[in-house]
Amino acid sequence: MHSIEPQVRACRDAATAVAALDSAKRQTLLKAMSAALLANAGAILAANARDVAAAKDKGVSSAMLDRLALDPARLLAMADAVAEVAALDDPLGQVTRDDMRPNGIRVQKVRIPLGVIAMIYEARPNVTAEAAALCLKAGNAVVLRGGSEALHSNTAIAQVLGDALRGQGVPEAAVTVLADQRREAMLELLQLHELIDLAIPRGGEGLIRFVAEHARVPVIKHYKGVCHLYVDRAADMAQALALLVDGKCSRPAACNALETLLVHAELADAFLPQAARVLAERGVQVRADPRAQGLMPGSTAASDEDYAAEFLDLVIAVKVVDDLEHGIAHIQRYTSDHTEVIASADPQACMRFVQALRSAVVMVNTSSRFSDGGQLGLGSEIGISTTRLHAYGPMGLEALTIERFVVSGAGQVRG
DSSP, X not given: OOOSHHHHHHHHHHHHHHHTSOHHHHHHHHHHHHHHHHHTHHHXXXXXXXXXXXXXXXXXOHHHHHHHOOOHHHHHHHHHHHHHHHHSOOOTTOEEEEEEOTTSOEEEEEEEEOOEEEEEESSOTHHHHXXXXXXXXXXXXXXXXXXXXXXXXXXXXXXXXHHHHHHTTOOGGGEEEOOOOOHHHHHHHHHOTTXXXXXXXXXXXXXXXXXXXXXXXXXXXXXXXOEEEEEOTTOOHHHHHHHHHHHHHSOTTSTTSEEEEXXXXXXXXHHHHXXXXXXXXXXXXXXXXXXXXXXXXXXXXXOHHHHTOOOOSSEEEEEEESSHHHHHHHHHHHOOSSEEEEEOSOHHHHHHHHHHOOOSEEEESSOGGGOSTTTTTSSSOSEEEOSOSXXXXXXXXXXXXXXXXXXXXXXXXOO
């Protein structure tokens, strides 16, 4: 049976070459990659059209189609994201600690590359380019294993990036895209602990669980986004409605889209009929608890499963809560540790909400859709970690490095 180990080993060898590049060379490389994506837009879009057509024939969900599809605007955004990463400050060599010990030794902590990152993802062809850019900028090599639904798109993007790498004198294996879609190949990848330093899965709950259960390498999980909006009794209703519409409707298939609306009982009579109206205008299906149902015409009864669901569609679960503590308790029960939002003009309520929840991102009077590396100033992101390891929340360049100790002295000995 065909093994992917030679490809991964070549990527490991290429990681040494990438780590040896200076900051200017890595920046030039990424600029070349961005330009190459634009120069080859026609071929990439044609390959993507094949994937989209096949996905439609298979009857995949609208959310999956949205994540899969490229158009000129999205391709331009992909190229721009690579260029933005190129322009970011270089994390490598950054000194994060610098202490002089009483015995005269100097102790520093310095950022260095992780090594080889394995990205395992579904549908999103933009991940192929953006993950490659982030990993290379941080001095790493990357193995990319996309889903079968985006195989033509990923192959076309990989070819373009490979040409750019060769043109800059960097081993093409530094960005290795695995075309082998067998489950056995993914299992083999997850076992190569001597070659892979970190695995980052992005996709549905089933993929995340599969990777976490079978990996012999460290895994940072980009788990599902069950994102909540809690509307407090002290909320500005117009502001809360705007947060609801943007969070649920601007891109419902995104992991930072709202999935559950919680409303303080004292505001429910005034707020929920307006919420029902704005959601209905945008085609959102509402699943509500008994108290909310009576205030939201057209809503259906919510089940316990609805409050744990990542719909990734124009569907939202709604519940009336007695008070802030009831809302916090609901979130603590159903959270996926992704993003939570409070709408309130009460500073104490906001502080309590932030302190009580451990989710990777907590928003105060701002949309859940800002839970994104680019929006938070990280440039493009490689994922949103819901695993409490060295990275938690949107992962940018620093999350793709590690810190090591560099200790300098003048002959000191401990004995």
